[in-house]
Amino acid sequence: MDDRIRYIFIMQNRNENIAIIGGGILGMTTALALLDAGHRVTIFDPDEALQAASWGNAGHIAVEQVEPIASPATLASLPRHLLDRNSALSLPWRAAGAWLxxxxxLARAARPAAxxxxxxxxxxxxSGAMQAWVDLVERLGEPDLLIREGHYIVWDTAESARLGMARWQAMQAPTASFRPVTAQETEELTRLTGRxxxxxxxxxxxxQIASHTRLHAALKRAILQAGGLWKAEAASLQVDSKGLCHITxxxxxxxxxxxxxxGSRPLMEHLGHRVPMIAERGYHLHSSGTRWPQTMPPVVFEDRSMIVTRFEDGLRASSFVEFATPDFPADPRKWALLRQHLAALDLPFDLPGKEWMGARPTLPDYLPAIGRSRQIGNLFYAFGHNHLGLTLGPVTAALMAELIAGQTPRIDLAPFDLARFSRKDAA
Structure with a gap:
């Protein structure tokens, strides 16, 4: 169906009038899915500078990550991270009221059964994430936005390599496979660092995606062409006497x-929901240099908790898990440590690089919140995707379209129900 026929079809088959709060990857893909289903859609999003985590991440479609970070392994590694001054995990004392x-x-969610x-x-x-991405870029008419070449995981020491390779190869991930690198791939990695x-x-x-900028532009263009509206403003929500949500x-x-x-937490809590979400802040440096090979897949330097990704517009080094509040001041030492890692590895990264810090929306069990409000009849939600927002955006959008249409979603959404945090045994 070409764009003109699609537009006529949509305009003649309008159904519900839907507001979406947020114009990140979740909001935009959900908007497009709902527009394609024949609904009227308005997005409210004030982030014109594209500073949200959706656009500052490593660009990685992480289908290998099927284990929540709230795990026994995470708890076991916590003392080591806290004793390491150069650890990628940061718990600022001034933000203890948020992270404690x-x-x-998180500790309760990491119990073996949970x-x-x-x-x-x-x-x-x-499991449905990669196909959803394939469908999305085809819908956008830009299939080259998605690059399906996998990625590398490398280690600095023989001992960490032995442990890390065993851990990844033992993981039973139906969505991904792992293998040792070939001799040619070893040569390519060696050329990056000289060793x-x-x-x-x-x-x-x-x-990975080829470009955050191009992805955002393609999504916005498709939304507008499908008849969607875009309001570059924050939304103020209220509930009427019938228990329905409205935008002032x-x-x-x-x-x-x-x-x-x-930003979903204060809005949802204002409406009476319990949302124990934290700002899990990440940092990156972005260089416009092009000395890194264009065809090199993302490289995870696991000993340094750093991933380096080549995009169309340059190179990005991303790292850190810093638990704080969204408005907590950025820590310049994080960018300094990133520069130290890049220099120590002698990577072809043009320093100093452009600095960015953003907040991943993270719930204690490291599962997103996807579902329908039990208190407000016309309120739905899709947030809290932590490190997997980019990965899970399109598949979550499809689930939201099914849910709003009154269909049975393709997977069971009970584990993602926000009400799980209102039960007596919840934190």
Whole structure:
């Protein structure tokens, strides 16, 4: 169906009038899915500078990540991280009011039985992620936005390589496979640093996007061409006497979808929901230099908790897990440590690089919130995707379209119900 026929079809088959709060990857892909289903859609998003986590991430389609970070392994590694001054994990004391209760809830979610349930739920969601991305870029008419060449995981020392390779190869991930690198791949990695890695794996089924800027432009163009509206403003929400959600000053919407990332927490709590979400902040440096080979897949330097990705507009080094509040001041030492890693590895990265810091929206069990409000009849939500927002955006959008249409979603959404945090045993 060409764009003109698609537009005529949509305009003649309008159904519900839907507001989406948030214009990140979740909000935009959900908007497009709903427009294609024949609905009227308005997006509210004030982030014109594209500073949200959707556009500052490593660009990695991480279908290999089927285990929630809230795990026994994470708890076991915590003392080592806290004692390492150069650790990628940061718990600022001035933000203890945010991360201490979150950490206690994470510990409960990491108990073996809870972790096993979370892993099963996340696997069901991740399993559809790559096909959803294939469908999306085809819908956008830009299939080259998705690069399916996998990625490398490398280690600095023989011991960390032995342990890391065993851990990844033992992972039962139905969405990805891992293999040792070939001699030719070892040569390519060696040329990056001037020395061979102590060990390396190639993940065969993951991918990356070619450009955040082009992805955003293509999504916005498709949304507008399909008749969607875009309001570059924050939304103020209120609930009427009938228990329905409205947006102040913008009339009535039949449905409201909360997809505002870290900004979803205050809005949802204002409406009476419990959302124990934290700002899990990440940092990156972006260089416009092109000395890194264009065809090199993303490289994860696991000993340094750093991933380097080549995009159309340059090179990005991303790292750090910093638990704080969204408005907590950025820590310049994080960028300094990133520069130290890049220099120590002698990577072809033009320093100093452009600095960015953004907040991943993370819930204690490291599962997203996807579903329908139990308190407000026309309120739906899709947020809290932590490190997997880019990966899970399109597949979550398809689930939201099914849910709003009154269909049975393709996977069980019970594990992602926000009400799980209102139960007596929740944190």
């Amino acid at each position: 209760p979150f950490g206690m809830a 972790f096993a349930q979370g892993r099963a739920a996340l696997t069901s969601l991740v 061979a890695p102590a060990g390396a794996l190639r993940t065969m089924d993951s991918g 000053g913008h009339g009535a919407f039949s449905h409201v979808v909360m997809a505002a990332g870290i």
